[in-house]
Amino acid sequence: MFELIYKWRYYNIDTIVKEIEMLRSLPKEDFLQWQEKKKWEIAQYLYDNNTFYRDYVGDVFPEKWEELPIITKSDLQIDLDRLISKPYNIKNLYINNTSGSSGHPLTFTKSYYTQARVWAYKKYFLAQHGLTLSSKEARFYGMPKSFKGKIIQKTKDFILNRNRFVVFEFSDEIFEEWIKRFKRIAFEYIYGYTSAIVLFSRYLIKKRLILKEICPTLKLVIVTSETCSVEDKAIIKKATGVKVRNEYGSAEAGIFGFECDRGHIHLLEENLYFETNDRNELLVTDLSNKSFPMIRYNIGDIASLENQKCTCGNRNRYISKLEGRTNDVALLPSGKQSPGLTFYYVSRALLESSGVLKEFIIRQTALDTFEFDVVSDKKISQKDIEELEYSVAEYLEPGLKIIVNQVDKINRPSSGKIKHFYSEINRKLDSK
Numbered sequence: 467m468f469e470l471i472y473k474w475r476y477y478n479i480d481t482i483v484k485e486i487e488m489l490r491s492l493p494k495e496d497f498l499q500w501q502e503k504k505k506w507e508i509a510q511y512l513y514d515n516n517t518f519y520r521d522y523v524g525d526v527f528p529e530k531w532e533e534l535p536i537i538t539k540s541d542l543q544i545d546l547d548r549l550i551s552k553p554y555n556i557k558n559l560y561i562n563n564t565s566g567s568s569g570h571p572l573t574f575t576k577s578y579y580t581q582a583r584v585w586a587y588k589k590y591f592l593a594q595h596g597l598t599l600s601s602k603e604a605r606f607y608g609m610p611k612s613f614k615g616k617i618i619q620k621t622k623d624f625i626l627n628r629n630r631f632v633v634f635e636f637s638d639e640i641f642e643e644w645i646k647r648f649k650r651i652a653f654e655y656i657y658g659y660t661s662a663i664v665l666f667s668r669y670l671i672k673k674r675l676i677l678k679e680i681c682p683t684l685k686l687v688i689v690t691s692e693t694c695s696v697e698d699k700a701i702i703k704k705a706t707g708v709k710v711r712n713e714y715g716s717a718e719a720g721i722f723g724f725e726c727d728r729g730h731i732h733l734l735e736e737n738l739y740f741e742t743n744d745r746n747e748l749l750v751t752d753l754s755n756k757s758f759p760m761i762r763y764n765i766g767d768i769a770s771l772e773n774q775k776c777t778c779g780n781r782n783r784y785i786s787k788l789e790g791r792t793n794d795v796a797l798l799p800s801g802k803q804s805p806g807l808t809f810y811y812v813s814r815a816l817l818e819s820s821g822v823l824k825e826f827i828i829r830q831t832a833l834d835t836f837e838f839d840v841v842s843d844k845k846i847s848q849k850d851i852e853e854l855e856y857s858v859a860e861y862l863e864p865g866l867k868i869i870v871n872q873v874d875k876i877n878r879p880s881s882g883k884i885k886h887f888y889s890e891i892n893r894k895l896d897s898k
Contacts, residue, residue, distance in 0.1 A: 468625050469599055472585070476578035479599075482586035489736045494781060497735075504753040505739045509534060512759050516551040518544075519759040536749060536762045539564075539572055546573050554757040564717045574718045580755040583737050584720040591724045595686045595709070597655055602683075603628040604648070606658025606666070629653070633662035636825075636875065641669040648681040655685055656706070657713075660692040661886075665825055667705030678707030688713050688724075693788075693886065714785070716765055719750045723784070730776050730784035740783070742771060797891060799834050800863055825876055829888045835867040839876060846872055 469479055489497060512519040513527050522541070528534055542549060550556060559575040589599050605628045610616055623630055629651060631644055644666060656663060670677060678684050687706055689698075690713040699710045712725040722740075723733040733740050739751040741762070748769045752760040772786035826840040836858070840846060855868045 467600070467627075471625065472582065477582040479582050479586045479589060482583050483590050486586060486590050486736050490781070501735060501739060501753070505531070505751050508751065508753055508756065509761050511756050512551060512761060515553075515756070516549070516759055518549050519551075519761065522759070534762055536743060536764050537759060538764045539766065542572055542574070542759070546575070549758055550575060551757050551759075559757050562717060572718060574760075575758045576720075576752075576755050577757050580752065580757075581720075583754055587721055587734050587737060592655075595655075595711075597685060600627050601654040602652055604631060604651075604653040604656045604658075605629065606631045606633055606656065606662045608633060631658070631662070631666075633659055636662075636665055638669065641666055645670075645675070645680065648677060648684075651681075652683040653681050654683055656687040657690065658688075660689040660694040660698055661825065663687065663689060664698050664701055667702045670705040671701070675705075676707040677705060684708055686711065690715070714788070716750075719752060719760060719763065719765065722750070723782075726776060726778040726780055726784075728776055728778045730772070730778070730786070731788070732776065732778075732780045732782045732784045733771075735782045740771060742769065746770060796830055796836075796862070796887070796889060797833060798863055799865065802863065827876055827886055827888065829890055831869075831890050832867075833891060834865065835869065837869045837871060839871050839873050841873060841875060846870055 472479060489500065492500065510527065513523055514520075522535060522537070546556065546561075550559070554575070554577070556575070558578075560578055560581045561573065561575050563573040585599065592598060592601065603626070605623070607630060609630060609632045610619055619630075622628075629647065631647075684706065686708055687702055687710045689702070689710065694702075694710075694712050702710045712731055713721060714723050714725075714731045715721040719738060721734055722738065723731045725731050737753060739753055741749045741751075743749060743764070746768050748765050748767045749762045750760065750765050751762055752758075767788065769785050770787040772784050775781060776784055826838055829837045829839065831837050838854070851868065851870050854870070855866075858866055858868055
């Protein structure tokens with residue numbers, strides 16, 4: 467139903483799937499020439515037709531790509547009308563916004579052709595796993611609070627053949643209801659937030675259940691929006707009995723890539739051009755969106771790009787190291803910095819080994835203070851806390867204060883998506 471509606475109103479997704487397949491069949495040098503041509507075409511178009519971008523670049527259009535200015539999210543947080551290119555009109559564009567989980571949402575536009583390219587790549591990926599855009603999806607996601615928002619979301623879910631598992635509340639009773647749904651409905655794949663799927667998987671393991679045995683039609687789990695570690699993947703795979711794949715992307719730039727059988731997230735270089743700056747921050751250029759200035763856009767992730775060919779057969783570059791968001795950094799009294807996710811993994815290994823962990827997040831509330839909000843079925847002992855303090859001192863630096871709060875649940879934002887590490891002092895410093 468979805469593809470028929472999209473073809474009738476906007477664009478034929480299959481046409482773009484064929485283009486992706488054609489581009490992937492080109493010799494590597496021919497493809498790189500095509501990509502080079504496309505990135506300059508889109509930059510020149512925006513310079514000629516987008517008032518904001520022309521002012522941002524300046525009076526002279528550069529001859530070297532690296533001389534084009536890098537755009538940040540804050541640069542685009544202005545009146546939307548000032549960001550739209552000629553001759554586009556807001557009425558005939560796809561409009562969406564980021565969730566604003568960092569406190570700074572962004573409203574952006576895409577042409578429906580550009581959005582069709584996102585859907586085409588998802589269709590291309592799903593086909594590799596025996597699935598289509600019409601396959602029955604169990605969607606572990608949030609739900610709008612407003613009545614209008616719920617109606618819109620439920621309509622989208624109906625058209626896209628999705629059954630939504632709302633991830634705001636977790637309990638044994640809720641998990642039992644979810645299991646009943648998997649017994650009743652022939653789901654073909656799961657898609658959603660890592661943290662919610664991991665929690666459900668832990669419950670299945672505790673109950674000695676394998677989801678594939680409950681729902682034999684299940685083929686795949688796709689995790690998105692939140693970091694999925696090797697340990698997370700192992701838990702999900704054990705509980706579901708099917709493959710687990712990472713999807714990487716952002717709301718404003720679309721899907722960046724999917725994980726292959728070798729565990730590498732290959733980039734969708736037929737839609738987007740990727741590079742990094744001198745701080746290894748990932749920059750993205752949309753090769754088809756003429757309506758909005760997504761040129762050398764700093765997505766906010768720290769990443770390393772790998773040019774070596776992957777043994778899976780996909781010749782596109784892949785991300786060899788993804789360290790998380792630039793604002794997810796722990797600032798320490800000594801002046802050192804530590805990636806928040808590294809801090810999370812060190813602590814998690816300790817809590818898991820003690821058998822107390824169900825779910826937790828870390829909040830840096832002062833330069834020398836870190837608070838752990840932990841959900842656990844049993845009481846956290848003083849010994850667990852002392853080992854946590856020792857681990858933090860060893861991997862970060864001595865003298866840090868560790869506060870452990872045993873809580874009934876982790877409060878989620880309206881999107882349902884959580885981060886594992888929150889630097890509250892970064893937000894305080896940013897506001898000064």
